[in-house]
Every structure is written in C-alpha cells, then in structure tokens.
Amino acid sequence: MATFNGTEGSTIELEQAVAWTANYRKEAITEPNGIVTKAHFYGRDILQKLLDQEGCMGIRMYYARDEKGQKQLVLVGADAEGNDMEGIVVDNGKVCPPDCDTQGNLNG
Template sequence: MPHNISLTNAAAMTRRYRQNSEAILAAGFQNHNILPLCETFDRAAIDALLAQPGCTGLRIYYGMDTELKVHAILVGSDASNTDILPPNSIVKTEEDGYIMEQSIRCPPTCPPESPLNV
C-alpha cells in the first residue's frame, strides 16, 4: 500500500495543523507548546527500530510528559501488527524491543524553513 503523498498535500496538512492546533485545545492549555509542530529523531534511532528481528513496520504513539507536552513514542511492529516491546525487566538482551522518544521537539528547537513549516 503506497504511503507517500504530494508535497502540496503535505504542506496543506501541516499548515492546517499549525493554524488550528492551539484552537482545538482547552483555553487553559493554549499557548503552552503542548502540541509540537514536529519532532526530529536521529536516523540511528529509526534504523535500530527497523533492524529489530521481525520488524516490518514503525508505529507512532503519542504520550504526554509531566508538563503535559505531547511527544511521539516510536516502536517497531511485526507482521502480525503487534508492537515489538522490551520486557518489563531491567536486564536488556539483544532480542528485546526498543522504544524511542528522545527526539528534538519543535518548539523550542525547530528545523530550518521548508514548505512543511512555513
């Protein structure tokens, strides 16, 4: 199934998000950078997720930190559409899944201007 969209469509969607993201929040949460404009993950983090045994996809969950700011949480998924997760254990092995969250969040650290962010 193709997942790509045109730059025109992507730019329209990100513009609509920027124009409306604060308005969809309750008044007490507006203007507190609750919703990011984008998040950037290092390629090594994405490669590590996709290189996991049995990984056939990438799933993005959304979570909140203690300041109620939304963050993308990335996990791999397998052919059965099941999350590939680490066990609830402190000891990690090579076969354990990864969970990625430590991205560069915009704001405050935003990328240079592009059709997707102006």
C-alpha cells in the same frame, strides 16, 4: 488482524503536506509552555535500531503527553501481524520548536 509487509504508507505531494501541516497549526492546542509543538525529529541511528529488530516490518508512532503535559511521540517497531515490538521503545526526539526547519514549506 492486520498483516504488515513493510510496504505500508506512500508518498504524498508536497502541496498536500503543506496544506495538512497548516491545518494542524490552525487547530493546534497550545502546550503548557505556551508553544505549539509542530514536529519531532529522530536520528537515523535510533530509527535503524528499531527497524533492525528481528521481524520488524516498520515503526508505529503513538501520540503521548509527558508528565509536564508536553506532546510527545513514542515509537516502537511492529511485526508482520501488526503487534508492537516492545523490546526497544523510543522517545526524546528533538522537538520543534525550538529545533525546527527554517527553510522548508512544512513549518509555515
């Protein structure tokens, strides 16, 4: 079983992130509404609420589809043993499009 200490993940170069998001857009499946979901945004307060759970080492994000077939992300805290902390479960972030960055490189 994996153990988490809160340091998992690392930064990557912007150029790599731009290439990866472009790869995704090329291969993405159009959602039932005819739009490709590019991103989800979650505010600081809800992320902090997840992280503030006792014993939380980070956030796990599950890919999901809602009852309309729309791509979603479901977020839960994870403890040091890698177990989901299901006391707080998060979704309902702002979806891009329509809520997208208009100036950055990752949105293409």
